[in-house]
Amino acid sequence: xLTRDRLKSFVLRKGRITAxxxxxxxxxxxxxxxxxxxxxxxxxLNRSSVLxxxxxxxxxxxxxxxxxxxxxxxxxxxxxxxxxxxxxKSNEEGLNxxxxxxxxxxxxxxxxxxxxxxxxxxxxxxxxxxKRKHHKxxxxxxxxxNLIHSKLKKNGIxxxxxxxxxxxxxxxxxxxxxxxxxxxDESELTPVLKEIPITSFERKxxxxxxxxxxxxxxxxx
Ligand SMILES: C[S@@+](CC[C@H](N)C(=O)[O-])C[C@H]1O[C@@H](n2cnc3c(N)ncnc32)[C@H](O)[C@@H]1O
Numbered sequence: 584x585l586t587r588d589r590l591k592s593f594v595l596r597k598g599r600i601t602a603x604x605x606x607x608x609x610x611x612x613x614x615x616x617x618x619x620x621x622x623x624x625x626x627x628l629n630r631s632s633v634l635x636x637x638x639x640x641x642x643x644x645x646x647x648x649x650x651x652x653x654x655x656x657x658x659x660x661x662x663x664x665x666x667x668x669x670x671x672k673s674n675e676e677g678l679n680x681x682x683x684x685x686x687x688x689x690x691x692x693x694x695x696x697x698x699x700x701x702x703x704x705x706x707x708x709x710x711x712x713x714k715r716k717h718h719k720x721x722x723x724x725x726x727x728x729n730l731i732h733s734k735l736k737k738n739g740i741x742x743x744x745x746x747x748x749x750x751x752x753x754x755x756x757x758x759x760x761x762x763x764x765x766x767x768d769e770s771e772l773t774p775v776l777k778e779i780p781i782t783s784f785e786r787k788x789x790x791x792x793x794x795x796x797x798x799x800x801x802x803x804x
Contacts (some may be wrong), residue, residue, distance in 0.1 A: 585726045586690045592710060592722045593637075593661050593687070603635050605665025613668040617682045620695045623657070627700045630655045634734075636688050636722070637661075641669025643707060648673065648681035650709040650775045654702070656681045658734040659688040689722075694728050699736045703776075709786055711747035713755055723754045725761075732763050740767065741800045742776070746788035751796040759797070767799040 585763060601800075611623040617623050628680050633646040644658040646667050658681065660666055666685055673681050684691055721741060741764070758764060771783045780791075788795060 585730060586693055588601075589689065590720045590795040591687065591710075592689075592720050595661060596767065598664050600664045600667060603671055604629065604664050605666045607671035607674065608663065609646055613672060615670055615683050616666075616685055618656075618684070618686075622693060623682075623684070623698050624700070626655050627696070627699065631637065632701045633657065633703045634659065634701050634705070636704065637709050638665065638669065639708075639782070639784055640665050641672060643779055644669060644681065645672045645676065645678065646780060647705075648678045649676055652680060653724075654680060657684065658682075659686060659691065661687060671784065677699065689727070689730070692734055696734055698733050698739070701735050701739055702729055703742065704735060705741050705742045707742075707744040707782070708788070709743075711745060711750045713747065713749070718753070721750060721753075723757070726758055728757065728761070729763075730798050735802045737802060739802045740772075741774075741802070743774075743798045743800075744795065745797075746785075746793040746795050748794055748796065751794075753800070754798060758800070763802065763804050764800040765803045767801050769797065769799060772799065 601647060616741060617626060633647055633651065633654050633656045635647065635658040636772065638644040638658040640658045648656040658669060668684060669683060706722065710720045712718060743754065785795060
């Protein structure tokens with residue numbers, strides 16, 4: 584089983600939280616943060632559904648909620664400051680189709696979320712764990728990919744981005760033997776997905792002259 588054997592893909596640090604993030608956490612938590620199986624599956628049921636894994640400051644998650652008003656958008660993040668920013672932005676923009684999980688996504692997917700739940704799963708710039716001895720902490724691994732596959736509906740899309748060329752190469756290798764997916768070109772995406780705005784993380788990566796790579800997969804079987 585993935586959870587028991589697996590090293591965590593993050594290290595929780597006590598990061599700095601701004602006054603605005605703190606206030607959002609104190610006042611908006613109950614409105615947006617889900618934790619029970621019943622509430623999560625109710626939010627996803629009978630709707631087009633999106634999952635954003637490791638949403639950071641939530642720029643992409645809130646963009647999708649705003650631009651896909653008919654969809655339920657669920658974001659997962661372990662980093663409290665990022666959750667604070669996302670709560671604040673969701674409230675400012677009056678978004679009512681976004682919910683948040685403050686959790687490691689892996690056990691949540693395994694134990695709480697029903698199969699065939701999502702039309703779209705995004706995982707943009709997961710921690711790259713560059714040292715060889717840490718590669719096992721990377722999220723994009725065969726077992727994880729199978730887990731995502733089971734939670735996507737047929738023809739659902741898994742959209743992965745990385746700014747780490749070794750991570751990209753290793754992830755592409757995993758896909759060589761996998762017949763469950765069809766690799767998609769960006770031109771095949773909907774306009775909303777093609778136009779996802781650049782995030783502050785991407786801006787920093789570009790400034791550091793790192794290559795931004797993407798893998799877009801469609802679940803075909
Ligand atoms: C480098 S940031 C990318 C943020 C954002 N996706 C973006 O494109 O700007 C990666 C984020 O993934 C989160 N993360 C790492 N492992 C996670 C996990 N297992 N479950 C949920 N979030 C995770 C980290 O806390 C971090 O904020």
